[in-house]
Structures are given as C-alpha cells and as structure tokens.
Amino acid sequence: MDSGLCLVSSLNHQEVQFDPSWLQMQPHVPMNFVWPKECLVDANEEFQAPFVDLDGFLRGDVEATNGAVKLIHKACSTHGFFQAINHGVDPLLIGQVYNEMDSFFKLSLERKLSVRKTPGSLWGYSGAHADRFSSKLPWKETFSFPFQDNTLEPVVTNFFTSTLGEDFGQAGVAFQKYCEGMKELGMKLLELLAISLGLVDKLHYKELFEDGCSIMRCNYYPSCQQPSLVLGTGPHCDPTSLTILHQDQVGGLDVFAENKWQTVPPRPDALVVNIGDTFTALSNGRYKSCLHRAVVNNYKERRSLAFFLCPKEDKVVRPPEEIVCRDGTKQCPDFTWSNLLEFTQKYYRSDEATLQNFTKWLLSSKLQTF
Numbered sequence: 001m002d003s004g005l006c007l008v009s010s011l012n013h014q015e016v017q018f019d020p021s022w023l024q025m026q027p028h029v030p031m032n033f034v035w036p037k038e039c040l041v042d043a044n045e046e047f048q049a050p051f052v053d054l055d056g057f058l059r060g061d062v063e064a065t066n067g068a069v070k071l072i073h074k075a076c077s078t079h080g081f082f083q084a085i086n087h088g089v090d091p092l093l094i095g096q097v098y099n100e101m102d103s104f105f106k107l108s109l110e111r112k113l114s115v116r117k118t119p120g121s122l123w124g125y126s127g128a129h130a131d132r133f134s135s136k137l138p139w140k141e142t143f144s145f146p147f148q149d150n151t152l153e154p155v156v157t158n159f160f161t162s163t164l165g166e167d168f169g170q171a172g173v174a175f176q177k178y179c180e181g182m183k184e185l186g187m188k189l190l191e192l193l194a195i196s197l198g199l200v201d202k203l204h205y206k207e208l209f210e211d212g213c214s215i216m217r218c219n220y221y222p223s224c225q226q227p228s229l230v231l232g233t234g235p236h237c238d239p240t241s242l243t244i245l246h247q248d249q250v251g252g253l254d255v256f257a258e259n260k261w262q263t264v265p266p267r268p269d270a271l272v273v274n275i276g277d278t279f280t281a282l283s284n285g286r287y288k289s290c291l292h293r294a295v296v297n298n299y300k301e302r303r304s305l306a307f308f309l310c311p312k313e314d315k316v317v318r319p320p321e322e323i324v325c326r327d328g329t330k331q332c333p334d335f336t337w338s339n340l341l342e343f344t345q346k347y348y349r350s351d352e353a354t355l356q357n358f359t360k361w362l363l364s365s366k367l368q369t370f
C-alpha cells in the first residue's frame, strides 16, 4: 500500500498497520499522515513554564508549600501546565525505564504487533493508531498499560510478563517501580491542587483517586523526512485528570499558552505536569485543561513517558460543594471517568474540545433515557 501502512493479514482479515522503518525510507509522507495547516503553526518561542520546587512541600515546610501553592494556582488557572523539580522520583529509575522502553520499540514490527491493542482497549502496542483513524494519523508508536496499587499483585510486572514474556520481566519490574513513584507523586500533587483551590480538606481528591486505575503510556516518535507536515501527537487536551510526563532531551512538546504555540524545552530533572479535562470538571472549570501537542524532527527519534492519573472508573466526577457554592453554578453535569473514557475510545477522538462535546453527548444520551 502506498500509504506507508502495511497490511497484516491475520485471522482471515486484513488489518492496517504503521511500519516506521518502511515509511522513513519513502521520499514523501503518505497523505493520511499530513495534518491541516492550522494544526501545524510553528511554535516560535519557548514557554516560560513555572518550575514548582516540591522539595520543601515534600519535607512538610509550610512556607515552601505556600510558595508552591501560589505558583500552581496561577499556572493552572491560566494554561493548566507547570514543571515539577525536586519531585523525588529517582533519575536512575527514569533512565532505566527509557532503556527498557527502547528495547521494546526496537523489537520487530511482527513482535510488537503480537501485543497490539485490541479495539476498545487502551492496553498494548499501537502504531499511529492506524487501526482507529484513517486521517491525521499521529507519527508515533505507543505502548500503554494499566497501573493499580489497590491490589497485592504487581499489576505492571504481570502485564509485561504475561504479554511479552519473561525476557521483559526486568522491564516490568522497572515500570512497576516507576508507576508506583508516579502514583505517589500524583497523590501529593492532588493535595497541592486541593490546597490551591482553597479547599478546607487537602485530602478531598485522595479518596477519588487512591483506588483508581491509571494509564501509563510510552510514546516513541520516529524521525520523519517531512516533519513540518506531520504531528507526533495532534493538538489536544488530555481527557484524564492529571498527567505527569517526562520527555527525553530531544524536544518536541508544545503548549498553547498566551494565545500561541510555544515549545517546552526539555529538562532532565523536571517532570511536566498538566491538568486534564477530568480535573477541569473536578475544579468546576477553575483549572484549565492544557492544550498541547508533540512535533517531530528529521534527525532523531523522540521518546516520552506519560503517566495519566485517573480516578476509579465508577466514582462520580463532580466538583466539591464548597467550590460550587462559591461559584454559584456547576460547569459540567456529573459523570464518571468510565463515561468519558468510553466517549474517547468509541465515539470521539480527543482534541481541544473533548469536554464540550462530551457534555453535549452526555446530556443527549440522558435525555434519551427519559
């Protein structure tokens, strides 16, 4: 096929897959990878993202906590994005999971396809989401798996050994530790967010998230011969609650802030934290879901590690009463994370307007039930 997508015949039907090694050798990218020009506007300056130093807060220092809270409030009220430093996640562990991720993405396409995600599931390998979309394909491969810590089982270790086999056992252990660190940091960030919203109970969000099923996603962006025509990940707000992302030193994450696209220069010791749609609803619209994208280049692959903190799927997502009373009205109808997740996986490709379209969909489906 000239679309840079190879046909994989299996089980007597043909599936379309993304073959980066073949694609990169073609003189032109296939049309289904070309994005509309309005999505491709260059980011001409660096985003001066606020750096929130978590050291003092993690040590219980009140003054340092107040300083962090002020920075977070300002950042989340405007563009929904900040960078955390002195976050407590071991840099050696970060380096180890990058190595393990590289080992996975360097596997043969056949081996990666053997663990491809099935329709409707988030878990496993995906190439350009070629099985889901037919245009504006993202120039990336992903590997996603669940993380829960309200079980005795090491869910991530088991995922790796059960899907990839014992030769990925070490990778599973490393990612298990990494996700545990992400969850611990995420819960601490929820405390800071609660305080910054003026909630009396700083643990208000804890019970919503502590037994949730979060999403770990490894993003691998191959280099591209025509980088100005494609996107690694298109413009979007994460539909999830809180994203904790580490990007490698190549650069390519852009945020839309002050009414323009701006680059987020990588910092090896920083974790990017952004608000997602679900937390916008949980804050009654006070905290903005960050609009961002990932661009690629023509000289080097880029990787990022995205941890999406999610509440338990059946918990009702609604802002605290004290915020609704102060605001006088509720921005969104109540919903569950599983409602929004289903919407993004079955009916709507997450973009910059997911929450608005989800709200319309939800209200229309509620109307139909009467």
Ligand SMILES: C=C1C[C@]23C[C@H]1CC[C@H]2[C@]1(C)CCC[C@@](C)(C(=O)O)[C@H]1[C@@H]3C(=O)O
Binding pocket: 129, 138, 215, 217, 233, 234, 236, 237, 238, 239, 240, 308, 341, 344, 345, 349, 350, 351
């Ligand atoms: C619940 C999710 C859906 C996506 C992965 C997580 C949080 C981010 C979402 C996503 C990355 C937003 C851009 C579009 C998307 C299709 C992608 O490019 O991967 C989204 C993910 C998805 O639906 O798989």
Ligand SMILES: O=C(O)CCC(=O)C(=O)O
Binding pocket: 217, 219, 233, 238, 245, 247, 252, 253, 292, 293, 294, 303, 304, 306
């Ligand atoms: O790779 C990046 O820098 C961003 C990825 C992203 O936004 C996502 O996976 O939701």
Ligand SMILES: [Fe+2]
Binding pocket: 236, 237, 238, 243, 292
């Ligand atoms: Fe994202």
